[in-house]
Amino acid sequence: MILPTLNDSFRQLPKFPTKVIQFGEGNFLRAFVDWQIQQMNKQGLFKGGVAVVQPIANGRTKQLEAQDRLYTTLLEGKLDGKVVQEHEIIEDINQTVRPYDDWQSYLDLAKNDDIQFIFSNTTEAGIAYDANDRYDALPEGTYPAKLTALLNERFKLGKPGFQIIPCELINHNGDALKKAVLQYADLWALGADFKQWVNDANDFYATLVDRIVPGYPKDRAADLETKWGYHDANMVKAEPFFIFVVEGDQKLEKLFPAKQAGLNLVVTPDMQPYRNRKVSLLNGPHTTMSPIARLAGIETVGEVMKDPDFYQFVNDEMYQEIIPTVALPQAELEAYAEGVKERFENPYVRHELSSIALNSIAKFKARLLPTFKRYVAANHQLPQRISLALAAYLKIYAGKADFAPQDTPETLAEFKQLVQAPDYLGAALADTKLWGEDLTQFDGLKALIQKDWDLFDQAGARAAVQAINAK
Structure with a gap:
């Protein structure tokens, strides 16, 4: 049976005026920002559409255009103890723009008086400043450079500024984006008045986005299309859980009424606790379980959560070593932890521990070391589970596992040197290049790591987990 391709005949909502410019047409934004706009539009709360800008030369705007800019979100997973399986056609993309093909169409977005918002997700590397970017490059290379050109066009037209909400996964992303824009303003000599307008007429927000988006469900797409009755080359799968934390003025709740629509938007003056x-x-237990479970022969997060020994280990790490170190209400943290465990148990996502293990040393430093330090400061003792993960990483990076570490050439070269040291564990723990500080400063850590290492050798990773669980 030949299925019809998803097109305008499937629309159920009216086309609303374009209120959003969105830099990025990838899976995440379509399953996160555009999905939220759809929910608000269905309730008559936002009544706005999206102009999607393809931020790089190659993208999928043409594939979206082939389906009249419609696509399906598939939500699958556990939420509040219940299994969720639902799909929905997203109808809010009004326009797709390719600056590399038509620069003028991109600049023309500045003329639209209805547009209030700019969202982006151009990867962590996207918010960058490049002194080689020229104003007349048409288009400029980086996202902040393209944004500066658009803002300057808006400024010259004498129009209001925007609510600028980056979703890139870097801390203080709004501040970083604004800084880059002002750097380009200086580089291109756009003038003091323009810089003043950027500062006064535009709001740059810092954000935290949280939704696992596996993307196109390749293994099931044909069956899903048969079930739905149409062909969709742009369908995107996501988990049902999501939270959108935005640091900034409460006025945003009225301008972008996701909370009123019953969605998990949090507008706060300080997003750091979130x-x-x-x-x-979320990231911490992933980074803890990955080396230990892999040493025990376990391959996925789901398998970890089905294993009684490892389930207890992860649960105890959350409740005994992590929650007491985070400055938010206990009940809120516990509810979040239970939600994370549901997400880890998602039967519709095969999350490989090997993928979590990529660049593990940097992840340990960012995700676990701050918790480690807060725990030591509060309790004057070492967190046993995080320390066991550190021992497992040091064992793997010493070449003592059945699999090789995957990391940057610089990190792998550093460990190649460290394993030659007479005291490998002491040298590795003291290496400030790896951790940003000397970890041997923590009393008893080297001895504990040595004890864990010996237990790995004598009885295996599972026995090490069982020993901690028994305590």
Whole structure:
């Protein structure tokens, strides 16, 4: 049976005026920002559409255009103890713009008086400043350079500024984006008045985004299309859980009424506790379980959560070593932890521990070391589970595992040197290039790591986990 391709005949909502410029047409923004706009539009709260800008030369705007800019979100997973499986056609993309093909169409977005918002997700490397970018490059290379050109066009037209909300996964992303824009203003000599307008007429927000988006469900797409009755080359799969934390003025709740629509938008004057919560309670256990479970022969997060020994280990790490170190209400942290465990148990996502293990040393430094230090400061003792993960990483990076570490050439070269040292563990723990500080300053850590290392050798990773669980 030949299925019809998703097109305008499937629309159920009216086309609303374009209120949003979105830099990026990838899976995440379509399953996160555009999905939220759809929910608000269905309730008559936002009544706005999106102009999607393809920020790089190659992208999928043409594929979206082939389907009249419609696509399907598929939500699958556990939420509040219930299994969720639902799909929805997203209808809010009004326009797709390719600056590399038509620069003028991009600049023309500045003329639209209805547009209030600019969202972006151009990867962590996207918010960057390049002194080689020229104003007349048409288009400029970096996202902040392209944004500066658009803002300057808006300024010259004498129009209001924007609510600028980056979703890139870097801390203080709004500040970083604004700084880059002002650097380009100086580089291109756009003038003091323009810089004043950037500062006064535009709001740059810092954000934390949290939703696992596996993307196109390649293995099931044909079956899903048969079930739905149409062909969709742009469908995107996501987990049902999401949270959008924005640091800034409460006025945003009225301008972008996601909270009124029942969505998990948090507008706060300080997002750092939420960032600490996510990095500590979601990313932290991932980074802990990965080396230990792999040494025990376990391959996925789901398998970890089905294993009684490792489930207890992860649960105890959350409740005993992480939650007490995060500055948010206990009940809120516990509810988040239970939600994270549901996400880890998602039967529809195969999350490989090997993928989590990529660049593990930097991840340990960012995700676990701050928790480690807060725990030591509060309790005057070492966190056993995080320390066990550190021992496992040092063992793997010493070449003592059945699999090789995957990391940057610089990090792998550093460990190649360290394993030649007479006291490998002491040298590795003291290496400030790896950790940003000397970890042997923590009393008893080297001895504990040696004890864990010996237990790995004598009885294996599972026995090490069982020994901690028994305590």
